[in-house]
Amino acid sequence: MRIMKGYLFGVWTLAATSISLTAMAAPLGLPPVPIPADNPQSPEKIKLGGKLFHDKRFSSTGQVSCATCHDAKKTFTDSPLRVSQGINKLKGTRNAPTVVNAAYFHKLFWDGREPSLEEQSKDPMVNPVEMGLPNHQPVLKLIRTDPEYVKAFKAVFDKSGDQLTMEEVKKAIASFERTIVAGDSPFDHYYFGGDKKAMTPAQIRGFQVFMGQGRCVSCHTVEQDQALFTDNRFHNIGIGINQMQKDVARLADTFLKAKTQGGNVDKAVLSDPKTSNLGRFAVTDALDDMGSFKTSTLRNIAMTAPYMHDGSLKTLKEVVVHYNNGGVTKKGDRVNDFLSGGIRPLNLSERQISDLVAFMGALTSPEYAKSVKTAKK
Numbered sequence: 197m198r199i200m201k202g203y204l205f206g207v208w209t210l211a212a213t214s215i216s217l218t219a220m221a222a223p224l225g226l227p228p229v230p231i232p233a234d235n236p237q238s239p240e241k242i243k244l245g246g247k248l249f250h251d252k253r254f255s256s257t258g259q260v261s262c263a264t265c266h267d268a269k270k271t272f273t274d275s276p277l278r279v280s281q282g283i284n285k286l287k288g289t290r291n292a293p294t295v296v297n298a299a300y301f302h303k304l305f306w307d308g309r310e311p312s313l314e315e316q317s318k319d320p321m322v323n324p325v326e327m328g329l330p331n332h333q334p335v336l337k338l339i340r341t342d343p344e345y346v347k348a349f350k351a352v353f354d355k356s357g358d359q360l361t362m363e364e365v366k367k368a369i370a371s372f373e374r375t376i377v378a379g380d381s382p383f384d385h386y387y388f389g390g391d392k393k394a395m396t397p398a399q400i401r402g403f404q405v406f407m408g409q410g411r412c413v414s415c416h417t418v419e420q421d422q423a424l425f426t427d428n429r430f431h432n433i434g435i436g437i438n439q440m441q442k443d444v445a446r447l448a449d450t451f452l453k454a455k456t457q458g459g460n461v462d463k464a465v466l467s468d469p470k471t472s473n474l475g476r477f478a479v480t481d482a483l484d485d486m487g488s489f490k491t492s493t494l495r496n497i498a499m500t501a502p503y504m505h506d507g508s509l510k511t512l513k514e515v516v517v518h519y520n521n522g523g524v525t526k527k528g529d530r531v532n533d534f535l536s537g538g539i540r541p542l543n544l545s546e547r548q549i550s551d552l553v554a555f556m557g558a559l560t561s562p563e564y565a566k567s568v569k570t571a572k573k
């Protein structure tokens with residue numbers, strides 16, 4: 197049902213905008229969705245992208261689609277799994293981030309290894325622990341021969357047969373994903389809509405901690421007129437890498453050697469947990485990026501437990517305690533050598549901690565708050 201709303205939203209905005217579509221109208225609290233000049237939105241393209249997103253035939257077993265791990269009923273994640281499960285129940289190394297509002301990210305994946313939604317979308321199909329295809333040929337074969345796809349691709353891109361490539365597949369999927377945006381949360385009504393009753397007193401106090409003593413806002417940004425809750429940058433906040441400090445030098449060395457010899461980063465980081473913990477270093481080869489990951493958006497965060505790139509923190513309370521300890525999950529543990537300067541002990545009281553957790557509960561958009569209630573029935 198929600199996906200239909202997504203389509204309608206796309207259609208409606210199209211009708212309401214003039215010919216040049218560079219941005220799409222957005223819900224309260226969000227900026228317009230950036231639309232690349234070479235991939236304009238259209239209702240038919242969005243619909244085609246939605247079909248591709250849900251098609252299990254793009255996996256080697258015929259059992260896994262994008263929606264398996266990014267399920268609309270689970271706020272486009274696979275919560276409560278710690279790390280994702282692909283074909284044959286093979287486990288990856290990372291927690292599935294939500295696709296909701298991914299349209300606003302400058303780089304995709306926890307380590308930012310892809311520059312756009314278009315480029316991101318081709319990787320899972322050929323990752324051995326996700327959709328498991330040996331290469332993209334089976335995808336091309338299907339879209340060139342399945343009558344429904346032949347018709348839809350012809351209508352959207354005016355191409356058929358060998359003219360169809362992964363470019364069109366990537367564009368359609370990305371167009372669909374750009375309709376999955378959600379704002380309009382109690383926080384948005386409080387802060388941008390001027391409704392002082394939209395948040396509870398605990399949530400309002402928690403917001404003050406978020407902006408002040410907790411210093412969360414320095415990475416999870418809030419602007420005057422909109423809030424993405426991410427600076428779209430990469431930081432080491434002491435997750436994963438803390439548990440492998442002795443191994444870092446050796447692993448980094450082995451990894452770089454394999455990469456020079458043509459090793460595939462996407463496969464490497466999703467098949468070995470320790471390699472995964474190298475974070476953005478695996479992409480840039482820069483020591484400054486060791487163990488750093490993209491700042492997550494906090495929108496709808498109460499719906500997508502567990503947390504962090506490795507799914508190691510089960511609750512929002514555990515997350516806040518980790519920050520309060522200055523970047524270690526267990527108080528007194530040693531911080532890692534690459535920890536961001538922005539992470540220091542916060543000296544929050546028990547009440548400030550629970551207020552902060554309450555505040556994050558005010559970031560849930562109405563469509564996902566409802567989806568959970570229906571899912572529980």
Ligand code: HEC
Nearest residue numbers: 261262265280281282290291292293304305306317320326
């Ligand atoms: C087996 C589960 C699985 C499948 C199938 C899967 N994903 Fe994902 N997805 C993940 C995981 C895990 C990550 C994080 C991986 C990483 O950061 O290295 C991710 C990351 C993403 C991101 C990046 C979000 C961000 O915050 O940067 C997008 C977008 C996305 N997936 C879309 C898709 C699309 C489109 C498909 C289908 C072509 C797909 N996924 C198939 C598990 C899956």
Ligand code: HEC
Nearest residue numbers: 410412415431435489490491492503504505515519536538
């Ligand atoms: C120095 C930048 C920085 C600061 C300050 C910061 N965060 Fe984060 N936050 C991040 C990054 C980076 C991640 C992802 C880290 C990872 O997965 O390894 C993250 C992840 C999270 C997550 C989990 C997101 C998910 O999808 O799993 C939550 C919740 C969170 N932060 C809340 C907070 C709160 C609350 C504060 C303030 C107490 C805070 N953050 C302060 C950068 C920061």
